[in-house]
Amino acid sequence: MNRGLTITLIVACVVTAVFVFRKIKKSQFKIGDTIYWLFFSLFLLGMSIFPEAVFFVSNLIGFEATSNFIFVVIIFLLLVKIFLLDARVAKVEDKLTKLAQKYAIDNETKEI
């Protein structure tokens, strides 16, 4: 892994962490949701500190370049997050629909 990628990972880690802490400060994030991003950030830091481990796994699976392996891992983690978010949005939409319907029926107006 070249030095540029290492530095990029460290910067990404710090930026993610700072972003999470700022959101928490403004109460715009739920505690449970921050855990994913904090671990994500730690994971980036881990990869930049122990490139040998990343190199080892990358070779084991058969990637030609370690950087490709890192991209694939990050894309996978983001896909998981999108998948979970998708499920959550569906649930929220369903609840919103039910709330709006209840409000509508409770406020039924009859024409005279």
Added chain:
Amino acid sequence: MKVLIIIPAYNEGENIERVVTTIKEKCPQYDYLVINDGSRDNTQDICIKKGYHFVSHPVNLGLAAAVQTGMLFAYKNKYDAAIQFDGDGQHDPDYIADMASEIEKGYNIVVGSRFVTEKKPNSLRMLGSNLIQFAIRLTTGKTLKDPTSGMRMFDKKMIKKLALAADLGPEPDTVALLVRGGATFSEIQVEMHDRVAGESYLNLANSVNYMLRMFVSILILQWFRKG
């Protein structure tokens, strides 16, 4: 003193009648409010039929939101204290008066604790309790002997915070955050019953997730949150 007993109930059709009857019998001097959290069973029907004091969420919003609805009601109606009282029959209303008198002494938070005079048993669940207790002592310097007890009473000042703030759920990290923000607390010895009917949501995955959330929240995020 005006005390509100908040009873969050999600699919507690088998328990709710017994819980409310016991409360009415043992604590006639206090008000209660059942928060039916979008139950799919007959919880709401029972409340209507029996003429209970209740509100219903049209959709399920979760325990934290249900308790917050109770706090909002307590705040709007200027209650001096509000207690979370589980709808599954684990809590005993006998202790509510004792807890209320602690609030009268000036404490902001009173916890119905299983381990003030009793010793904590050695089980996996209590290991979790000990770890959370340790985390809270580390950040607040105070010892909360039963951090996971859901039986908590709050005074007027705390009711306002809990009613209006975001993400202050009925969990140990909330107590830790409030204490770090200057709230005082007292613990009184209580006995808790096992669930009579229905099932607990506690399993391994949930427990690990819970511990992780508490630790990150108490040890890391608390420094960035407003107390």
